[in-house]
Amino acid sequence: MTFLPNLFSPIKIKTLELANRAVMPPMGTNLGNADATVSEANLAYLKRRARGGAGMIITEISSVHPNGSAINSELGAYDDRFIPGLKKLADVAHAAGSKTALQLHHAGRESFYLLKQGKAIAPSPIRSLVFGLTPREITREEIQEIIAAFGAAAFRAREAGFDAVEVHGAHGYLLTQFLSALSNQRQDEYGGSLSNRSRFIVEVLQEVRRRVGSDFPISLRLSVEECIKGGYTIEEIQSILPNLVKAGADVIHASLGTHGSPGGITSAPAEYEPGFNVWRAKKVKEVVGVPVIAVGRFSDPALADAVIGRGEADLVAFGRQFLADPDFLLKAREGRPEEIRKCLACNQGCIERLILGEGNIRCAINPETGQEIIYPKGPAAKPRKVWVVGAGPGGLTAAYEGARLGHNVTLYEKEEIPGGQLRFACKPPCKSNYGEWSDWLISQVKKMGITVHTSTTVTERMIEDGNPDALILAVGGEIIRPAIAGIDLPMVCDAWQILSGEVAPRKNAVVIGGGLIGMETADFLCEKGAQVTIVETLKRSPVLKITSHGYMLHKRLKDRNCQLHFNTEVKIIAEGSVIIVSEGREQVLSPVDQVVIAAGLKPRDDFQQFLQARGISHFVIGDARQPRRIIESTEEGARAAWDL
Ligand SMILES: Cc1cc2nc3c(=O)[nH]c(=O)nc-3n(C[C@H](O)[C@H](O)[C@H](O)COP(=O)(O)O)c2cc1C
Structure with missing residues (x-):
């Protein structure tokens, strides 16, 4: 045919x-x-x-x-x-x-x-x-x-x-x-x-x-x-x-x-x-x-x-x-x-x-691109028993690359569904293809014959009993909750709760954090009909307008009348309002019926001391190492697998 x-x-x-x-x-x-x-x-x-x-x-x-x-x-x-x-x-x-x-x-x-x-x-x-x-x-x-x-x-x-x-x-x-x-x-x-x-x-x-x-x-x-x-x-x-x-x-x-x-x-x-x-x-x-x-x-x-x-x-x-x-x-x-x-x-x-002069050609989702000369063909000289902890884009890439090279890979994910940040990144407007990529990665990992344990939180005891030769820690970052008066009020949630559908959008929202997650969450909220204000401490937007996605995101938010306050901190969250401060001047935002935290992620050091103390080989990749973009997660995931 x-x-x-x-x-x-x-x-x-x-x-x-x-x-x-x-x-x-x-x-x-x-x-x-x-x-x-x-x-x-x-x-x-x-x-x-x-x-x-x-x-x-x-x-x-x-x-x-x-x-x-x-x-x-x-x-x-x-x-x-x-x-x-x-x-x-x-x-x-x-x-x-x-x-x-x-x-x-x-x-x-x-x-x-x-x-x-x-x-x-x-x-x-x-x-x-x-x-x-x-x-x-x-x-x-x-x-x-x-x-x-x-x-x-x-x-x-x-x-x-x-x-x-x-x-x-x-x-x-x-x-x-x-x-x-x-x-x-x-x-x-x-x-x-x-x-x-x-x-x-x-x-x-x-x-x-x-x-x-x-x-x-x-x-x-x-x-x-x-x-x-x-x-x-x-x-x-x-x-x-x-x-x-x-x-x-x-x-x-x-x-x-x-x-x-x-x-x-x-x-x-x-x-x-x-x-x-x-x-x-x-x-x-x-x-x-x-x-x-x-x-x-x-x-x-x-x-x-x-x-x-x-x-x-x-x-x-x-x-x-x-x-x-x-x-x-x-x-x-x-x-x-x-x-x-x-x-x-x-x-x-x-x-x-x-x-942007960042280097040679690469591809965020294909770690071989631009690295053909060093891309290992496999099989590895010494196949190893490898555990990958975390099934986000970095972990899935690491698992796939490890198995491709002939290592015996087991992948652990604490959530019921693999995909990590991709499960949320695919929700804002024009990003559904991230979900398709996540599905593709999962299907390839399964096709490779990798055992995937979902809803499973790895413990030190499990590592001792399982005795892997090496671990790739792709456990993701930890959500930053800024110390702001009123942060524990019921009207406050985080970007991931909004994007996952756990918390429904309300009419007047303030998003704390104007990085990529904050802006995309604001975009999501605007699409659902909310009136959104973004508050960011940095002087300028970290989402560059010279990038195509950055340009589109800024434009959409502007077209949807989203207010952006840079060089500004949230001082107090109260029922119905938020007080912000910029260069010593206070302003009351009101009405506010939802505050969404998108102040970023911080690295996680799960298992690292334990593994170091026992001399077990391990690699920390992606957001667990330093929260960044997809390209860094996949690159580090692949490199960890190549270096096993
Ligand atoms: C990394 C990169 C380098 C490119 N370099 C050239 C080039 O040397 N000459 C050219 O005419 N177009 C260049 N383009 C544009 C592509 O040929 C193509 O027109 C564009 O990416 C749109 O096609 P696509 O949506 O299928 O990627 C480049 C595009 C990319 C992504």
């Missing part, structure tokens, strides 16, 4: 035949060598994904010019010395049966390190929306130099064995900067009218075509709508697309937005429905005859199959899904869709980690 016949049908781009219509779109990894050459880590990362069987893999941004890298270790395509490394990348894709395109990139003003050195160039000296610094205006001679550099880099891609190239005209980089009237205020023939602003892209395509020859496919990745106030529209792009095809584009990869668009829409958060951007691909198809790639929050191959079946797009790109589960296409193809680990669109390990 053939599953998903539309997705898994071949397609031709010019003379290039792709085995199926699934595309792995370009994703910067930050794994390259410091000299911009391809590293072993790049190859291992790509090899792992190529096994997944995409028809086409478009490799990550590769700079066509030394002054065009977004980060200084971005892969280079601006010199012949890069060809041997690029060839290895192409070989990795080919060995797995995929076709591959090299993405050609110039960052323009969106390069923090070049901006800081005063070397970033752009059509006009207009401040980067991402980094807040101003680039230098590119000269007409430099325009010709960069156009030639795109052509030369495309030629190198062909030399290196790539089957195609992709010109990066999306996401606010140099080509988009020319296209957008917000960043292009030139007075010459490259500025002004839309036709003039698109001239740079046209000339880049023409030069690439001249250098690669008539038979070599060129994909144009375009943000087909800028998704920013005053930015260009999809209708404007429709009017120039035929000309871009004429200039050389054989495929249009219909992305959207820039890194400066509010809410991180280029790698959209879970607020956006899977496939939310398909309508734009459809609009592109209305005006061009070449194949069109749809992209945006695809994690379900069945949805991609339906989109292709309805003729809304010819191919579908799965970006972050390839980070969450590189085998998802195989699972779909073999009729095992329930085994797919679906991307949460949380962006913690991928795009935001890169943009």
Whole structure:
């Protein structure tokens, strides 16, 4: 039986035949060598994904010019010395049966390190929306130099064995900067009218075509709508697309937005429905005859199959899904869709980690991603008897990884239902996928044959009797109850009681704590119709608006008229009111019929002294070590299992 016949049908781009219509779109990894050459880590990362069987893999941004890298270790395509490394990348894709395109990139003003050195160039000296610094205006001679550099880099891609190239005209980089009237205020023939602003892209395509020859496919990745106030529209792009095809584009990869668009829409958060951007691909198809790639929050191959079946797009790109589960296409193809680990669109390990300069690519729910080189294959040289205490995301990951490596793992959970914090994290708006991930983790742990004891509180006696070789303590954090007058009144509860449904929301609520849990609980309460005030002692919100989820959360709370008081403490809770203090000034909040504590968690040290005294090997992970995000829990859980 053939599953998903539309997705898994071949397609031709010019003379290039792709085995199926699934595309792995370009994703910067930050794994390259410091000299911009391809590293072993790049190859291992790509090899792992190529096994997944995409028809086409478009490799990550590769700079066509030394002054065009977004980060200084971005892969280079601006010199012949890069060809041997690029060839290895192409070989990795080919060995797995995929076709591959090299993405050609110039960052323009969106390069923090070049901006800081005063070397970033752009059509006009207009401040980067991402980094807040101003680039230098590119000269007409430099325009010709960069156009030639795109052509030369495309030629190198062909030399290196790539089957195609992709010109990066999306996401606010140099080509988009020319296209957008917000960043292009030139007075010459490259500025002004839309036709003039698109001239740079046209000339880049023409030069690439001249250098690669008539038979070599060129994909144009375009943000087909800028998704920013005053930015260009999809209708404007429709009017120039035929000309871009004429200039050389054989495929249009219909992305959207820039890194400066509010809410991180280029790698959209879970607020956006899977496939939310398909309508734009459809609009592109209305005006061009070449194949069109749809992209945006695809994690379900069945949805991609339906989109292709309805003729809304010819191919579908799965970006972050390839980070969450590189085998998802195989699972779909073999009729095992329930085994797919679906991307949460949380962006913690991928795009935001890169943009915030936190390190190389990772995935919050797949500890292998970005660590392929060190990821142990198993089996462990010495299988050990391991107890994992706590079945939250860290504990479940630790148990799974331990069993995968051949250890004899038993998992203990004091609650009736495993999942830990995920049982609550999935309740606020737009977070139900956390519940699905929790169910997936539990199913995988069971499938691994791990014995799971729920409703079981581990004791020192049990450890003595059971005599495990090692324990992984994933016992979670302890709820902080601030010492405030009135905290024991019946109107006071905590965020977990609200999210679990144990305590029903009331009309006028004060949430103590404006961290992620506080804000998400407020979001939950607002959705239920409550009027909510958040009180937070920190001067600024710890939930950053530059993260996509943070932006969405702040926006939703603002739209729902939630009041936020920073640099403020709750002094007294009384029946019907709360007194808050900010910089010595008191204010009475009234009416208040519910106070919700969300002041965070603190680490727990259960069993640690006992285990240390007896010399029993143990690891403390996740919130038990220090309450943080999901990515830290899963990372520590996996590492503990690898280090057993
Ligand atoms: C870690 C990361 C790096 C990315 N790097 C690139 C890139 O190099 N070039 C590009 O055109 N898009 C890049 N993108 C955008 C993706 O190709 C894709 O368009 C986006 O993530 C939306 O698709 P998805 O919802 O399937 O993830 C990147 C996205 C992520 C998550």
